[in-house]
Amino acid sequence: MRIATFSCIVGLILCAGSPARAEEPVTVLGLPLGGKFKMPIRQCEIRELGKDVRSLCWVDRPYVTGGVRLGSISVPGADTRPKWAAFASFDAHVEKDGTLSKLGVQTFSDGAFDEIVSSISSRFGKPSDFSTGPTTKGATWNRQDIHIRMYCGYRGCQVEFQSPAYYAQLQRELAARKAKDAARAISP
Numbered sequence: 001m002r003i004a005t006f007s008c009i010v011g012l013i014l015c016a017g018s019p020a021r022a023e024e025p026v027t028v029l030g031l032p033l034g035g036k037f038k039m040p041i042r043q044c045e046i047r048e049l050g051k052d053v054r055s056l057c058w059v060d061r062p063y064v065t066g067g068v069r070l071g072s073i074s075v076p077g078a079d080t081r082p083k084w085a086a087f088a089s090f091d092a093h094v095e096k097d098g099t100l101s102k103l104g105v106q107t108f109s110d111g112a113f114d115e116i117v118s119s120i121s122s123r124f125g126k127p128s129d130f131s132t133g134p135t136t137k138g139a140t141w142n143r144q145d146i147h148i149r150m151y152c153g154y155r156g157c158q159v160e161f162q163s164p165a166y167y168a169q170l171q172r173e174l175a176a177r178k179a180k181d182a183a184r185a186i187s188p
Contacts (some may be wrong), residue, residue: 023164026146028103029085030077031056033146034163036098044074052078067096082119084112084157093166101166105159113137113152116159120148 025035037056044057053074062071073092075081085105093102107116117127117139124146127139131151138151147167150159162170 023145025100026161026163028146028161029075029081029090029105031075031092031100031103033100033103033161034165035100037094037100040098041069041073041092041094048074052076062092062094069094084109084116084119099163099165101163103161105161107157107159109156112157113139116150116152116157120150120159124148 023034025032027033041062042055042057043061044053044059048057049059053076055076057074058069059072059074062069064070070093071091073090075090078086084107087108089106091104091106092100093104095101120139120141121127124141124143128142129138129140131138136151136153138149140150141148145164147162147164148159149162150157152158
């Protein structure tokens with residue numbers, strides 16, 4: 001009896017002390033959101049711009065801040081993407097260690113809202129929220145494995161796919177900003 005109890009206690013301690021499993025990346029439009037790229041993203045060659053590239057590349061030099069790279073990317077496989085994303089432009093937020101933490105997709109058709117919602121919903125379920133304004137529409141999907149924000153206006157639609165780590169950092173920054181703003185003077 002003592003041995004069985006001791007084994008159970010040791011097992012609980014080992015399980016509680018083990019590090020949490022890293023979030024599994026979610027493949028979005030062929031890219032590992034929340035995962036690391038196998039190779040660094042290369043710079044596009046001039047002759048590749050405006051064409052379907054064979055491998056992922058930065059359209060221009062990415063903006064680098066604290067080792068994080070932000071910028072426009074050219075994504076291969078236009079024929080394999082949904083119609084709404086086939087001719088879109090893309091931007092990426094790549095962490096120091098090569099992890100893709102955010103993927104932005106900019107479409108150029110303002111009438112694609114329902115098509116995009118249907119496309120994303122077919123994989124990630126119904127949106128958790130909708131918003132509409134006089135000239136804009138939006139939708140969000142908040143899931144444990146991915147956060148998606150989408151809004152459409154007269155210039156097209158912007159869709160952001162965010163990893164859980166990126167979303168958590170964004171929420172911490174928003175909470176810190178709210179706390180700082182609460183302490184501000186009301187009048188000049």
